[in-house]
Amino acid sequence: MSVAAEEVSWMDRNGLQRLIELLADEGHEVIGPRIDQGAIIYDSIRHVDELPRGWTEDSQPGTYRIQPRNDQEHFGFNVGPHSWKKYLFAPLTTVMRSRKTDQGWVMDSPQPELRRFAFLGVRACELAAIAVQDKVFMGAGTMDPEYQLRRSHLFIIAVQCTQAASTCFCTSMGTGPECHAGFDLALTEIEHGFLVVVGSDHGRRVMQSIDTRPASVDEITDGVRRRQRAVNQITRRLETDGIRDRLLSKLNHPQWDDVASRCLSCANCTMVCPTCFCHSVDEVHDLTNEEILRNRRWDSCFNVDFSHVAGGSVRDTTRSRYRQWLTHKLATWIDQFGSSGCVGCGRCITWCPVGIDLTHEVAMLCAEDAS
Amino acid sequence: MIKAMSKPKLAVVKFASCDGCQLTLLDAEDELLAIADAVHIAHFAEASSTLEPGPYDVTLVEGSITTQEDLERLLRLRADSRFLVTIGACATAGGVQALRNFADHDEFLKAVYAHPEYIHSLRTSTPISDHVPVDFELRGCPIDKHQLIEVLSSLIAGHRPRTSSECVCQPCKRRGTVCVVVAQGIACLGPVTQAGCGSICPAYDRGCYGCFGPSRQPNAMALSEGILQGASDRQQLANLLSNFNVAAPAFSAESQRLWQLSSRRSSK
Ligand code: SF4
Ligand code: SF4
Ligand code: SF4
Numbered sequence: 001m002s003v004a005a006e007e008v009s010w011m012d013r014n015g016l017q018r019l020i021e022l023l024a025d026e027g028h029e030v031i032g033p034r035i036d037q038g039a040i041i042y043d044s045i046r047h048v049d050e051l052p053r054g055w056t057e058d059s060q061p062g063t064y065r066i067q068p069r070n071d072q073e074h075f076g077f078n079v080g081p082h083s084w085k086k087y088l089f090a091p092l093t094t095v096m097r098s099r100k101t102d103q104g105w106v107m108d109s110p111q112p113e114l115r116r117f118a119f120l121g122v123r124a125c126e127l128a129a130i131a132v133q134d135k136v137f138m139g140a141g142t143m144d145p146e147y148q149l150r151r152s153h154l155f156i157i158a159v160q161c162t163q164a165a166s167t168c169f170c171t172s173m174g175t176g177p178e179c180h181a182g183f184d185l186a187l188t189e190i191e192h193g194f195l196v197v198v199g200s201d202h203g204r205r206v207m208q209s210i211d212t213r214p215a216s217v218d219e220i221t222d223g224v225r226r227r228q229r230a231v232n233q234i235t236r237r238l239e240t241d242g243i244r245d246r247l248l249s250k251l252n253h254p255q256w257d258d259v260a261s262r263c264l265s266c267a268n269c270t271m272v273c274p275t276c277f278c279h280s281v282d283e284v285h286d287l288t289n290e291e292i293l294r295n296r297r298w299d300s301c302f303n304v305d306f307s308h309v310a311g312g313s314v315r316d317t318t319r320s321r322y323r324q325w326l327t328h329k330l331a332t333w334i335d336q337f338g339s340s341g342c343v344g345c346g347r348c349i350t351w352c353p354v355g356i357d358l359t360h361e362v363a364m365l366c367a368e369d370a371s
Numbered sequence: 372m373i374k375a376m377s378k379p380k381l382a383v384v385k386f387a388s389c390d391g392c393q394l395t396l397l398d399a400e401d402e403l404l405a406i407a408d409a410v411h412i413a414h415f416a417e418a419s420s421t422l423e424p425g426p427y428d429v430t431l432v433e434g435s436i437t438t439q440e441d442l443e444r445l446l447r448l449r450a451d452s453r454f455l456v457t458i459g460a461c462a463t464a465g466g467v468q469a470l471r472n473f474a475d476h477d478e479f480l481k482a483v484y485a486h487p488e489y490i491h492s493l494r495t496s497t498p499i500s501d502h503v504p505v506d507f508e509l510r511g512c513p514i515d516k517h518q519l520i521e522v523l524s525s526l527i528a529g530h531r532p533r534t535s536s537e538c539v540c541q542p543c544k545r546r547g548t549v550c551v552v553v554a555q556g557i558a559c560l561g562p563v564t565q566a567g568c569g570s571i572c573p574a575y576d577r578g579c580y581g582c583f584g585p586s587r588q589p590n591a592m593a594l595s596e597g598i599l600q601g602a603s604d605r606q607q608l609a610n611l612l613s614n615f616n617v618a619a620p621a622f623s624a625e626s627q628r629l630w631q632l633s634s635r636r637s638s639k
Contacts, residue, residue, distance in 0.1 A: 037549040037576070062597070064553050081549045091545035262597060264590050266562035267537070271544035282533060287405040287524045298545055303537050304587045318590065353540075353552040353562055354597025 008220055009212040012193045013074075017048045018210050019157070019185075023118040026206075028155055031087060032120035033080070040066060040080040042087075045120060052077065059165040059346065062355025075121055075189050078165040079345050083274035084126060085133060087117050088150050089298075095281065096294035112146035118155040122183065124176030125168075127158060128343040129274035131182060135337045136277045155202065158183035162226035164233035167346030169359060172238040175343045177230040188223040195223045238344070238359045239366065244331040246366050251323065255364045260319035262354055267300035269348035269356075270325065275341050278306065301325050326358060376527055379428035382414035384448060386434030386441045387468055387496060391513040392459035393417045393433050399516050406520075409527055425451030429526055435461040435468060435496045442493075442502060449503040456522060457499045460512040460615035464584050467512075469496040469618035473627070496618070507532055512582040512615035515567050535566055538586040539579045543570035551578055552598055558608050559598075563589035563621070584616040591625035605633045 011019075020030050024046070032045035035052045045051065051074045058065050059078070069076050098107040122130075130151075137147035161168075161177040170176030179186050184203035188195040195215050198204045215223075270276040280299035285292040299306055301324050307315040315321045333341030342358070349357045383393055397418060399406065406412075413423040430452035436442050449455055457463050465472065471479055476494040480487035499505055509518055509532075518534050525532040539561035543550070551557040551573045559578030561570065565586045572579050585591070595608050609629035612622045 038554045039549040041547070041549060062553060063556070081554070082547065086547065091547075261590075262593050264562040264594055264597070265538075265588060266540040268540050268544065268550065268562075271541060284521075284533075285524060285528065287402060287409045287520060287527070289524065289528050298541070300537075300541065303541075305536050318588065351550055351553050353550060353559070354593060 007197060008215040009196045009207070010193055010215040010219055011196050011210060011212045013048055015210045015212060016194060019206065020045060020048065020120070022206055022209055023155060028116045028118035030118045030120055035066065038066060039064060040077055042082040042084065048074065057165070059167045059350040061167070061349050061357045062352055064350050073189055075159045076163065078161060078163070078168060079123060079126065079347060081272055081351055083272065083347065084119055084122065084130060085274050088147055089133060089137065089277060090146065091298045093146060093296050094293050095296050098292045100290040112149045114149050114153065116153040117150060118157065120157045121159045122156050123159060123161055124179045125170045125343040125345040126274060127179055127182040128175035129345065132275040132337065132339060132341065132343065133277060139337070156183045158186040160186060160188040160227050161230040162189060164230045165346060167236060167349045168234050168344065169236040169238050169346060170344040171231065171234050172240060173340060173342055173344035177234070178227055188227060190219055190222045190226065195219060236346070236359055238362055240340070244334050246369055247327050247331040250365045253365050255361065256319045256323050259322050259356060259361050260317065263318050263322050263356055264354060265302045265318045265321055266353065267302040268351050268353060270300040270302060271298060272347040272351040274345060274347070275343060280306070301328070326361065330362065376428055376529070378409070378411050379527060380413045381410040382425065382427040382430045382452070383417065384414065384430060384432055386432070386445065387437040388434030388459065388461040388466065390417060395514050395516050395519055399520060402520055406523060410523065427452050429454045429456065432457050432462050432499055433459050435465045435498060436502055437468060437492050437496045439491070439493065445499065445502055454506045454526060455503065456507045456509060457505050458509045458514050458519070460510065460582065460584060462499045463508045463510055464616045465496045465498050465618035467615050467617065470613065471496060472618050510565055510583040511567055515569070518567055536587045537566050538562055539564045539566050539568070539570050542566050543573050546570060546574065548574045551576060558604065558611060560611055563591045563594050578611065580611060580614055581616055581622065584619045585621035589621045591621055592628065595625060595629060605629045609633065
């Protein structure tokens with residue numbers, strides 16, 4: 001997408017620092033990329049110095065390493081092990097509480113905790129993933145109060161990808177690499193600064209307090225060139241044409257047995273996936289039986305117990321669980337929510353301890369279709 | 372259907388073990404008063420020298436069976452216990468002392484004791500469930516305090532304890548730990564180990580040691596084939612599998628396979 005020169009402004013690194021401070025002053029917890037545990041993760045950010053400046057990452061099926069860059073870019077990487085879902089859809093939360101009192105049992109749902117987040121560095125595939133989870137948690141008839149509260153106070157600073165990882169395939173899923181909408185501000189990092197595009201009134205208001213100037217034609221051209229570099233670097237592909245029907249016609253394909261022999265059913269793919277939303281609700285009581293909490297935790301279709309119904313588990317083999325995951329993600333999700341459940345971020349490929357790659361599995365399942 | 376019990380009579384009994392799991396009960400300082408209030412602790416040598424005879428409503432059994440006397444004591448204990456709950460890797464899988472199951476018992480005796488003729492131990496160390504019916508198993512080396520309290524409070528309330536059967540990876544991901552296999556190339560048993568510990572080790576840049584034993588439907592061969600290449604790594608993973616749960620079938624099958632592969636390699 002080409003943007004007219006007057007819509008794009010230029011800001012330097014101090015402007016970015018000012019932006020972080022302004023958002024914090026508004027009561028936002030600013031979350032952004034940071035190096036921790038040998039990876040680029042998402043955590044609270046107070047200062048631009050905390051960003052992984054001069055670092056990048058190498059993502060391959062089953063391996064990930066951070067590496068120094070030969071420049072000083074702040075956002076010269078793609079996506080790591082964390083996704084923003086951990087803030088909007090918390091891994092563990094209490095949804096109900098009952099207490100025994102002299103007047104009998106008192107039940108209440110704890111008020112969802114309002115946390116005003118500002119996400120700094122949201123990529124195009126991640127914007128798409130947030131949109132997918134919006135449909136899950138704020139769709140017709142399913143309103144999750146905590147998700148909705150956090151989502152409606154969310155400020156999003158998108159960052160345009162200027163490079164791509166070997167595991168990225170957003171171009172196949174139609175989700176990236178360029179961010180077009182769904183943000184308050186979008187940044188493209190160029191040499192010595194950032195091109196800023198405003199995406200909302202709130203974004204415009206915040207930018208009014210920051211020193212910027214209109215970007216030059218050369219700077220805008222440089223931004224376009226860098227964004228195109230990301231497109232050019234994407235090599236992984238998933239054929240999505242007719243994928244729903246193609247996958248659902250392969251339910252007895254021998255490839256499911258093949259992948260089941262390699263799959264650990266460990267659920268890492270679903271935990272790192274920015275769209276996977278499955279969870280379980282447990283009731284926990286104390287020794288006196290006078291206080292009972294109902295807790296919600298991230299769960300996964302890869303757990304034997306997850307499909308436990310009266311009489312046993314309906315997906316008692318890794319074959320049936322992997323098949324459930326892949327066909328839900330890429331096929332029946334379309335029936336359920338009107339879009340694919342996959343945004344092409346590649347996390348499940350990188351963070352599978354044994355490097356199982358869904359694009360490869362789909363290619364194997366559908367190999368005969370091509371001929 | 373389990374019926375709720377008012378003030379059940381509790382016994383804590385040990386066989387071959389280090390006492391660490393029983394100590395988990397004493398370590399539950401914040402809950403100890405509530406426990407003492409909710410159950411009648413009738414037999415707990417670690418805590419009191421007053422040992423009441425059975426029958427008991429709930430018996431927590433620590434340790435594995437390594438002598439004929441212990442086996443006979445276990446049979447009497449089972450007859451005296453309404454609910455028998457095994458606690459820890461020794462009681463549920465045979466413990467680290469089950470390494471003897473894969474070696475020469477007499478050689479071990481000679482190496483350790485000046486007068487091995489006085490020692491009358493069995494050739495194997497076996498879990499309690501090899502000998503008597505067990506009502507519930509609590510895994511771990513040592514067990515987890517919260518799971519122990521869940522077991523006690525569930526039995527008091529009258530329902531099955533709710534302990535998760537997921538693997539260590541999931542709590543690992545919920546707490547935000549970056550996978551050490553993928554980001555650091557460290558061998559980790561998390562994908563084949565039952566959760567319950569809180570996934571502590573990966574949060575400190577260590578692979579999971581498998582303290583809680585095999586998860587449900589573990590695919591241990593896929594783990595070793597998928598994450599490890601080269602003979603030294605095979606040995607490393609075989610060592611990991613040969614810890615506290617060495618005799619758990621899913622772990623022993625894979626460690627034996629890996630040992631054979633690496634000895635075949637080194638003899639070449
Ligand atoms: S595909 Fe990989 S990450 Fe997903 S459950 Fe299987 S082994 Fe685990
Ligand atoms: S399925 Fe994999 S590639 Fe697709 S959105 Fe989830 S983690 Fe990303
Ligand atoms: S570090 Fe270990 S437990 Fe955690 S996700 Fe990786 S393999 Fe699983």
